[in-house]
Amino acid sequence: IPTAIFDDSQTASLAVAQEIAETIRNKAKKGEPCVLGLATGSTPVKVYEELVRLHREEELSFQNVVTFNLDEYFPIEPDSLQSYVRFMHEHLFDHINIPKDQIHIPDGTLDEEKVEQYCQQYEKKIKSAGGIDIQILGIGKTGHIGFNEPGSRKDSKTRLITLDKVTRTDAASSFFGEEYVPRRAITMGVGTILKAKRIFLMAWGEGKAPIIREAVEGEITETVPATYLQEHPNAAVILDEAAAEQLT
Numbered sequence: 001i002p003t004a005i006f007d008d009s010q011t012a013s014l015a016v017a018q019e020i021a022e023t024i025r026n027k028a029k030k031g032e033p034c035v036l037g038l039a040t041g042s043t044p045v046k047v048y049e050e051l052v053r054l055h056r057e058e059e060l061s062f063q064n065v066v067t068f069n070l071d072e073y074f075p076i077e078p079d080s081l082q083s084y085v086r087f088m089h090e091h092l093f094d095h096i097n098i099p100k101d102q103i104h105i106p107d108g109t110l111d112e113e114k115v116e117q118y119c120q121q122y123e124k125k126i127k128s129a130g131g132i133d134i135q136i137l138g139i140g141k142t143g144h145i146g147f148n149e150p151g152s153r154k155d156s157k158t159r160l161i162t163l164d165k166v167t168r169t170d171a172a173s174s175f176f177g178e179e180y181v182p183r184r185a186i187t188m189g190v191g192t193i194l195k196a197k198r199i200f201l202m203a204w205g206e207g208k209a210p211i212i213r214e215a216v217e218g219e220i221t222e223t224v225p226a227t228y229l230q231e232h233p234n235a236a237v238i239l240d241e242a243a244a245e246q247l248t
């Protein structure tokens, strides 16, 4: 899997934002929508910052952009501090000219018996939008992509999952205690992610170095869902020096 190592996360994020901007502009010229698969968490924050800057200072328009977020806690209210709806509006959507009806984020407020059908519709919406042109991903300590925890199958689709204990511990501080972290989440599947035409897996800092080594150099296994990306024809791993330090 092609791996690019940058001096720092800032430089790396600019490069990713640049490729996203180019794709948006090329598609706009052809009168086509550009479909982006988006992640939350700390990793993509600088990419979003740069996209906002490109919108404000370099006339990058998001009129033709359609977005699908990877995941959302379940259950969660959209206005709660930790919701991914709130995160995406604060970091990106409130600052660009994307039409509201072109934004899709899994709904953490559904009645449980409606979730399965909702997930099937989410898959259909991605398909009818033309499929994801660029998917950006972070990686969890468990090797999850989206919230596809260890044990997720390669052909998994959007669904309700149970979060790994490690993932809930990692989220504890933002929820002010592990007991307040939701036990479940809705996530796009591994299969959903692998259908994207282009994928960027980003990771920063030495804390991610061990799992990056496994994801990039380990054998492909459901125990580390990020290893499935090795089989994608057009995925790239984007790292800073610290996240790359355990690669051989």
Ligand code: F6R
Binding pocket: 038, 039, 040, 041, 042, 043, 044, 070, 071, 137, 138, 139, 140, 141, 144, 145, 146, 147
């Ligand atoms: C978030 C997501 C997760 C994160 C991962 C890394 O939408 O899908 O897979 O990308 O947990 O989180 P950070 O970036 O906070 O280290």
